[in-house]
Amino acid sequence: MSEQVFQTRYETYRTAVESYLETLFAGSPDWRDLYESMRYSLLAGGKRIRPVLTLEFARLAGLADWKTALPMACALELVHTYSLIHDDLPCMDNDDLRRGKPTNHKVYGETLAVLAGDALQPEAYRLILTAPGLDESRRAACGRILAEVSGADGMVAGQVLDTLHAPKTExxxxxxxxxxxxAMIAGACRLGVAAAGGSGGLMAAAETYAQELGLAFQIRDDMLDVCGDAAEFGKPIGSDKEEGKVTFMDLLGLEGCGRAVRAHTEAAKAAVADWDTDGILAALADSLAERNK
Amino acid sequence: MSEQVFQTRYETYRTAVESYLETLFAGSPDWRDLYESMRYSLLAGGKRIRPVLTLEFARLAGLADWKTALPMACALELVHTYSLIHDDLPCMDNDDLRRGKPTNHKVYGETLAVLAGDALQPEAYRLILTAPGLDESRRAACGRILAEVSGADGMVAGQVLDTLHAPKTExxxxxxxxxxxxAMIAGACRLGVAAAGGSGGLMAAAETYAQELGLAFQIRDDMLDVCGDAAEFGKPIGSDKEEGKVTFMDLLGLEGCGRAVRAHTEAAKAAVADWDTDGILAALADSLAERNK
Structure with missing residues (x-):
């Protein structure tokens, strides 16, 4: 598959996601400040990797129109966004910048930042459970996936270990x-499969692809935190070290990280080789492995 | 109906709720501190009014066994609990005590308190969307109700207005x-009806009953904050005034509050008069109107 087919497909998905997100919390209730704070972080850009994965997996799983999966794709992006807002809080990572812009609490204050994050979670389930064109059974299946990957045995557990347990070994x-x-990348992939009513082989492949992709992504992130360009990367270089975090760079070194990124990327591609008919998933994995931001 | 029938029914429900909640987050994963922090607030007692309402409305709506509605009843209690944990944070109401016990962040620190609250939300949807004995359609309907009442146009909107907008007029x-x-009390009542597959008349009555009950409850709360007994009430007397909040006591005075509590209580009872066959809902409304804690 040509690089251009991948770029075009990715842009089509990404643009649809941005347009969908743009329609959310656009009204003017008495609590418009809450809406503004939610939109500030929701529309702050980013690569939209997770919702793109949802849409491509929905297509691969046979959903007649991939646009039907937009509410699921964007629901997960709402949950991802809440996690970033809360991660940046003074009592968490205490970050002033996110993607080169002031963090939510720097603009709206801590109180509203906590509440904007809090509101994004139920709104994600509302999107899924009112998604047009899906029967109640698929909606419920998608809601279960989101709850599982983002809850006390998923994303929040990871955040607890990362912030409070000072992980040291590989x-x-x-x-x-x-x-x-x-877990959240896997959730994105599985949501796409579930939106199409799929299960079994593709669901298992989605899980493996996502976990390998997620590790490659994180190891690359650790490399960029040491060797990246701050302006391109969108956050200060060396922030992990400053926070005293043990990263894959400490554990594997630069060359070891490079090898690990390639190995996890190949494992991700292998997991979906039977399904990835247009090679989009492979191209996405390659592009993340080589990214500079 | 005799007072004793009400007391017995209430205790039956409340005990079932406590037992159900006791089973949650009881394992010992690597992130056991997260589980402990969640359980600390979840099992801190309280009147359990909301889950009791879910169970009674489920029974009135014709659910064969009210215990089938326990996951829905407790899911709403999880969301209520997260809101209390976050409300007490230094960047919100900054409270040290809740129901006479140190608040979550006083015991576990701010970071874990934020994260425990964050994790309780998806776990609530997980309970609803995996509830045994309910078809996918009822599960999805219940999830929609919870998302609606606790989201950006429900509970969080109210918290934004309360904390950041300094409401002054009645x-x-x-x-x-x-x-x-x-909204959350209405959600509790509607969850019960939805768990039984009900809608229409009883659903509308549940909404009115809950909103009237909620107002009576809040006005009584404002009275107790001025005239109550700190030990019995479980929090310091005069804390509203200290925070500079305008309350119903400021707006209506003591006698006016007393009249308003009675009026809203009667309106609540009238809304469900055709359905409240055992008089449980009326007795509950009366008991809340007369409560001292």
Whole structure:
């Protein structure tokens, strides 16, 4: 598959996601400040990797129109966004910048930042459970996936380990990222399959693809935090070290990280080789492995 | 109906709710501290009014066994609990005590308190969307109700108005409580009806009953904050005044509050008079109107 087919498909999905998100919380109730704070972080850009994965997996799983999966794709992006807002809070990572812009609490204050994050969660389930063109059974299946990957045995567990347990060994650091990053990427992929009513082989492949992709993504992130360009990367270089976090760079070194990224990327591609008919998933994995931001 | 029938029924429900909640997050994963923090607030007692309402409405709506509605009843209690944990945070009401016990962040620190609250939300949807004995359609309907009442146009909107907008007029104060307290009580009642597959007349009655009950409850709360006994009430007397909040006591005075509590209580009872065959809902409304804690 040509690089251009991948770029075009990715842009089509990404644009549809941005347009869908743009329609959310656009009214002017008495609590418009809440809406504004939610939109500020929701529309702050980012690569939209997760919702793109949902849409491509929905297509591969046979959904007649991939646009039907937009509410599921964007629901997960709402949950991802809440996690970033809360992660940046003073009592968490205490970050002033996110994707080169002031973090939510720097603009709206801590109170509203906590509440904007809090409101994004139920709104995600509302999107899924009112998704047009899906029967109640698929809606419920999608809601279960989102709850499972983002809850007390998923993303939040990873955040607890990362923030409070000072993971040190390779096994511990890997466990953090399996929960904190991998679970949500896996959720994105599985949501696409579930929106199409799929299960079985493709669902299992989606899980493996996502976990391998997630590890490659995180290891690359750790490399960029040391060797990246701050302007391109969108956050200060060396922030992991400053926070005293043990990263894959500490554990594997630069060359070891490079090898690990390639190995996990190949494992991701292999997991979906039978389904990835247009090679989009492989191209996405390759592009993430080589990214500079 | 005799007072004793009400007391017995209430205790039966309340005990079942406590037992159900006791089973949650009881394992010992690597992130056991997260589980402990969640359980600390979840099992801190309280009157369990909301889940009791879910169970009684489920029974009235014709659910064969009211115990089938326990996951829905407790899911709403999880969301209520997360809202209390976050409300107490330093960047919100900054409270040290809740129901006479140290607040979550006083015991576990701010980071874990934020994360425990964050995790309780998806776990609530997980309970609803995996509830045994309910088809996917009822599960999805229940999930929609919870998302609606606790989201950006429900409970969180009320919290934003209360914390950041300094409501002053009776209309503004009433709007805050309709969203912050009323919406969740209405959600509890509607969850019960939805768990039984009900809609229409009883659903509308549940909404009115809950909103009237919620207002009576809040006005009584404002009275107790001025005239109550701290030990019995479980929190310091005069804390509203200290925070500079305009309450129903400021707006209506003590006698006016007493009259308003009685009026809203009667309106609540009238709304469900055709359905409340054992008089449980009426007795509950009366008991809340007369409560000292």
């Amino acid at each position: 096994a511990e650091v890997t466990e953090v990222h399996r929960l904190k990053t991998g | 209309a503004e104060v009433t709007e805050v409580h309709r969203l912050k307290t009323g």
